[in-house]
Amino acid sequence: MAEISNQKIKKIKKGAHIAIIPGICATILGIAVIYLHTHHFIDNFVLLVIGAFSIVVGPIAVIFCIAFLTIYGIKLGNKSDSEGYIVSKELEAPETVYIKECSTYLTPNYMVTLSTNPRYIRYSDMVWAYEIRPEFQTFLKMTFLRIKKRDGHTVTMAETSPGNYSSDLLYRIMLTLKEHNPNIEIGYTQELKEKFRKRM
Missing domain, CATH: 2.30.29.30 (Pleckstrin-homology domain (PH domain)/Phosphotyrosine-binding domain (PTB))
Incomplete structure (x- = not known):
């Protein structure tokens, strides 16, 4: 057992925040590819598959990250949850x-x-x-x-x-x-x- 470093929690939250960005980018890419294909600007099957994949995976990644951060916010550190707030503070205790x-x-x-x-x-x-x-x-x-x-x-x-x-x-x-x-x-x-x- 090692002495606590609250950096772990910060890294987890930072990682979840960063992970939202690729999810949003994938969603935008998927929408753009589908739009261009629908209006006959591109007619490449591989790009269409990538677009379809992105438009499915992107929103899922965003929803997952938001849900993940929400769970941490509610259960560990939300000031409206007095016990959760106490626990969050105790994590920093020496x-x-x-x-x-x-x-x-x-x-x-x-x-x-x-x-x-x-x-x-x-x-x-x-x-x-x-x-x-x-x-x-x-x-x-x-x-x-x-x-x-x-x-x-x-x-x-x-x-x-x-x-x-x-x-x-x-x-x-x-x-x-x-x-x-x-x-x-x-x-x-x-x-x-x-x-x-x-x-x-």
Whole structure:
């Protein structure tokens, strides 16, 4: 675990902003090619295919980037969302740590996972944390932590990319969660499953 650098979040947002530009350019190119073909200014099949491709992919890229930035704005740092704003500020705290392998931050009061669906959970809301590796996966060995909250809901956090699979890393993260909240149960057993099934 390394000390946090808030540059990662800035790079992600900057990348999404930059990605909008090619999307807009592709859309304009597609419209121009289709227009010119329709009015018989060009009659090249290859250009027509490129234009059709651009007019489909361009808007999708723009919509995706806007949606991506909106998710980050709402979930991490939107001042109208008081808790989200607090989380955003905690990401800059000197005691916050960043785990690169699973794009996860451990702030003084929250666990934050940054991915295509950024989310956070307060340590005090956690009651159970355990590792999951879906059975359908073979050589990829992608894992994540499943966190059960006091309200009975479960949240998926700390997904590892295929090349960063480490059961030991996830176990150390769970131990850190327990340091923040000693009441958290860690690890999966049938007894714990029954315990929380009855409680919820």
